[in-house]
Amino acid sequence: MSTLSIEIPDSVLLASGQSREEFLGEAKFLLAAKLFELGRLSSGKAAELCSMPRAEFILKVGRMGIAVADLDDEELQREFPGG
Numbered sequence: 001m002s003t004l005s006i007e008i009p010d011s012v013l014l015a016s017g018q019s020r021e022e023f024l025g026e027a028k029f030l031l032a033a034k035l036f037e038l039g040r041l042s043s044g045k046a047a048e049l050c051s052m053p054r055a056e057f058i059l060k061v062g063r064m065g066i067a068v069a070d071l072d073d074e075e076l077q078r079e080f081p082g083g
């Protein structure tokens with residue numbers, strides 16, 4: 001396992017209104033979500049990065065407006081015939 005260190009000024013933690021653990025958890029989720037959105041990580045690997053079940057990760061990024069499926073027109077027609 002690799003470790004990434006980021007210095008976070010105390011003033012940023014205070015401004016966020018979160019504990020250190022809450023801030024780090026959210027930061028890990030947002031990093032995973034962005035890497036998933038960019039296609040750099042699968043939903044499974046992104047969920048693993050932020051220590052979250054895959055289904056929960058998919059629901060959470062979906063609520064953020066991040067597309068969880070990238071279907072072309074042909075795939076959409078197969079999935080949703082008559083639509």
